[in-house]
Amino acid sequence: MNPLNFVTRPVGHLADAVLMPFKALWVVGLTGFINWATYGGTWWFKWVAFGMAIAVLVAWARAAKTLLLLAVVGFVGWKIYQRYGAQARQQFDDWVARTQPQTAQVLQALRAPAAPAGPTGS
Numbered sequence: 001m002n003p004l005n006f007v008t009r010p011v012g013h014l015a016d017a018v019l020m021p022f023k024a025l026w027v028v029g030l031t032g033f034i035n036w037a038t039y040g041g042t043w044w045f046k047w048v049a050f051g052m053a054i055a056v057l058v059a060w061a062r063a064a065k066t067l068l069l070l071a072v073v074g075f076v077g078w079k080i081y082q083r084y085g086a087q088a089r090q091q092f093d094d095w096v097a098r099t100q101p102q103t104a105q106v107l108q109a110l111r112a113p114a115a116p117a118g119p120t121g122s
Contacts, residue, residue: 011065024052063108 002008028049035045 010070013059013062016059020056020059024049024056028052103114 015119031045031048035043
């Protein structure tokens with residue numbers, strides 16, 4: 001099982017929604033040509049076309065579900081930001097300023113001479 005499936009599945013659904021009609025057109029066209037070339041009195045490729053139409057509709061439904069979920073998550077995030085955004089962002093920025101060293105402090109620590117090594121005990 002792919003641990004990143006939660007992230008990659010929606011991308012796959014959107015890609016399928018775009019690519020599935022072209023795959024369906026290719027499969028139906030190929031089977032239609034084969035049916036025409038080997039015609040025995042029955043046009044059986046219409047069942048392939050029917051099945052591929054169902055596959056395209058399912059791919060579009062999955063993509064619509066993914067887009068709806070992304071829209072809901074985006075809307076909820078926007079509402080949360082409207083409610084808590086400026087204050088929460090300021091609190092986070094203050095916390096970062098308190099806990100992480102400033103650039104000057106990092107450069108000073110890097111430029112400081114190394115402490116001499118202690119005796120090796122030889």
